[in-house]
Amino acid sequence: MAIEINGKTYDTDEEGYLTDLSQWDEDVAKVLAAEEKVEMTDNHWEVINFLREYYNEFQIAPAVRVLTKAIGKKLGPDKGNNKYLYELFPYGPAKQACKIGGLPKPTGCI
Numbered sequence: 001m002a003i004e005i006n007g008k009t010y011d012t013d014e015e016g017y018l019t020d021l022s023q024w025d026e027d028v029a030k031v032l033a034a035e036e037k038v039e040m041t042d043n044h045w046e047v048i049n050f051l052r053e054y055y056n057e058f059q060i061a062p063a064v065r066v067l068t069k070a071i072g073k074k075l076g077p078d079k080g081n082n083k084y085l086y087e088l089f090p091y092g093p094a095k096q097a098c099k100i101g102g103l104p105k106p107t108g109c110i
Contacts (some may be wrong), residue, residue, distance in 0.1 A: 005031050017099050024102025032100045036091065040100075042086050048101040050074065061106040064094040104108075 001012045005027055013017045016035065018024055027105060033040050050071060055061055062070060064085070072080020080087075087091035094106040 002030075003035075015099075015105065016106055018102045018103065021102055022102070026101060027092060029100050031100075036096055036100060038089065038096065038100065041088075044097075044100075046075065047071065047088060047093070047097050048078075051101045051103060055094055055101075055103050061098045061103045062094060063106045064092065067097075067106075069096045 001010050001014060001016070003012060003016075004010070008030060010023050013019055015033070017030070030040060033044070037095070038044065051067070054067075054070060064082070068080055068082055068085060071085070072078075074080075082093075085097075089096040089100075096106065097104055
């Protein structure tokens with residue numbers, strides 16, 4: 001599978017995750033977000049950027065429980081909770097945010 005953005009083709013797996021993580025940029029994120037019916041705000045970008053930093057450090061996309069705890073440590077308890085993250089990414093904060101962020105599907109996500 002693939003998506004096309006500004007005349008450039010990006011390969012994705014059968015679930016729409018980028019297969020080449022180095023191809024990700026904000027334009028790709030905006031297209032993936034639109035496909036997921038997520039309107040990106042500063043709060044969304046904050047989570048996406050956090051996830052990308054986490055992935056760069058640990059080489060793994062965190063499952064939702066780990067994501068919630070790690071965000072709580074860095075951004076505070078008002079953002080490190082399921083309610084807040086599910087408001088931003090209703091189809092699963094880890095899964096949906098990782099897809100938009102150009103990261104692999106988190107371990108343990110169905």
